[in-house]
Amino acid sequence: MDENVAEGAEPHIDAPDIYNEDGVIKPSYVAHIGAAIADRDILTLKQDVATLHQSELGDLLEALIPDQRRALVELLGADFDFTALTEVDEAIRMQIVDAMPNAQIAQGVQELDSDDAVYILEDLDEDDQNEILAQLPFTERIRLRRSLDYPEESAGRRMQTEFVAVPPFWTVGQTIDYMREDQNLPEHFFQIFVIDPTFKLLGAVDLDKILRTQRSVKIEDVMHETRHAIPATMDQEEAAREFQQYDLLSAAVVDENERLVGVLTIDDVVDVIQQEAEEDLMRMGGVGDEELSDSVLSTSRSRVPWLLVNLVTAFLAASVISLFDATIEKVVALAVLMPIVAGMGGNAGSQTMTVTVRALATRDLDIYNAWRIIRREMLVGFINGIILGFLIGLVAGAWFSPSIGVIIGIAMVINMFVAALGGILIPLTLDRFKIDPAVASAVFVTTVTDVVGFFAFLGLATLWFNFG
Secondary structure (H helix, E strand, O other), X not given: OOOOOOOOOOOOOOOOOOEOOOOOEOHHHHHHHHHHHHOOOHHHHHHHOOOOOHHHHHHHHHHOOHHHHHHHXXXXXXXXXXXXXXXXXXXXXXXXXXXXXXXXHHHHHOOOOHHHHHHHHXXXXXXXXXXXXXXXXXXXXXXXXXXXXXXXXXXXXXXEOOOOEEOOOOEHHHHHHHHHHOOOOOOOOOEEEEEOOOOEEEEEEEHHHHHOOOOOOEHHHHOEOOOOOEEOOOEHHHHHHHHHHHOOOEEEXXXXXXXXXXXXXXXXXXXXXXXXXXXXXXXXXXXXXOOOOOOHHHHHHHHHHHHHHHHHHHHHHHHHHHOOHHHHHHOOHHHHHHHHHHHHHHHHHHHHHHHHHHHHHOOOOOOOOHHHHHHHHHHHHHHHHHHHHHHHHHHHHHHOOHHHHHHHXXXXXXXXXXXXXXXXXXXXXXHHOOOOHHHHHHHHHHHHHHHHHHHHHHHHHHHHHHHO
């Protein structure tokens, strides 16, 4: 017998190394699990899959094909870790859950923390939710129902309803004994909350404070007021900002009557920050909530609306070009060079827009520094326009004629300046009217730079060659 294994204890089975040096799941491992699934080799699956961490199991589920995912869950049965469903794309999670009977889902979510259970249940149809909740113990059913009743992407949806709360008149010793004896405490926690008989939040005590205090001291003498209690209806992004600003590890969540209803922990907040950052990035590209696992039709539906908007703006830019068709016919070089002016303006506008949208999301840009940032971007656009206008003017002058070089150089300065100005003013304006700048800014900025770029270049050329 291994000396490191205590008598009567089950030896720990190390999880297999499933990643290559690039952090990508090994194809050989995926093939090995696929073969075990095909052979219905439950012993191998329990040894090589059931021991995986939830995030590793999530990566494996994403690497398998749909039929293999469903078969893996079926073969593992009670050994399948439902927490792994919080680590995969929504489309994959729904594929797996839709293939399960509600009784199996009900059994699985009972083993989860309440925040993870809500994460799985919130995407189900209301009828399925009700059927699953009906099969849960009364206390757990009430907790999950309360969380599901809060708005989507709110702190109430992300909170964990398991927490440690004690009255203020308890001593430190009583509190320690309670934590040692109660079997229903959360698996991990950082604070003990102090409540009155109506569950109204009075304060909190950090665990390190408990360990440093004599047993006879009352909790009310060592507690501190919870200055950063989070309303359950607060948007999850706002809640994450509270954690970031005050360096919190956990925070109490309270209802409209300031009664303690849950706790928000740093692991959930990290997921929220990543989720919100991904949403902003996807929206700026006009692809909404698209996932890599989405079907062809679903992906197409999510992209077409913004492409149609871009098509309309493209016709607007084309109509500007049509105003100068006579000039283009006389000077063919204009048709060759005009995409450069619009393209460089679009790139410059995108740079400014990206910085602005991110600054708005993180609240780094506000009414106190907006004008200073606008002046800075105007100056940056003007300087970059002079540099790039000079360079493209030299190239165009040598390629075609000095007059063409002068025209495109001036047009470049104008469009780079307007691009910088539009890149910051458009997101600010949209944000002022409560329109998400991450969603709509790109279309408007591109339209402005295209229209101004074509108009400046072709307009200057028309004036030069007709009246010069």
